[in-house]
Amino acid sequence: MTATLIDLPTLDFAGNLIGFPLAHRFALVRVAPDNEVLFRLTCLDIEGLEFVAAAPYPFFPDYAPEIDDATAERLELRDADDAMLLVLLTVGPDLASTTANLFAPVVVNVHTRLAAQVTLVNAGHSLKAPLTGQVDPRESAAQRAS
Secondary structure, three states, X not given: OOOOHHHOOEEEEOXXXXXXXXXOEEXXXXXXXXXXXXXXXXXXXOXXXXXXXXXXXXXXXXXXXXXXXXXXXXXXXXXXXXXXXXXXXXXXXXXXXXXEOOOOOEEEEOOOOEEEXXXXXXXXXXXXXXXXXXXXXXOXXXXXXX
């Protein structure tokens, strides 16, 4: 059976994604069942609005943004283990031209599914960090281990 958007985990954004003031609810969809790195964020409020997101750590293992206290409180985060971090990708025609937005990651409370896009103003992170030379997100964890 194929999952419908209603069957998938829904993220409720406390606020909205930058530039999309009416977008608050998104379905989080893996791009492939065995892929734990790449996701689609499909908006449930605006038909046709969709983003590609990724877990940042396979690509940027040293990426460790600090989330401000106000955001942690808004998302009801009690400790770091409550949070999942995603970065939005600008997908190019190939992996070499695909970039990640490290400047404004999406933080998700894994228990409540509250989410927020956080701008890291003074952290020096790139809006368009290249994925070149990083792990291929189309590979599953099992493929990388072999």
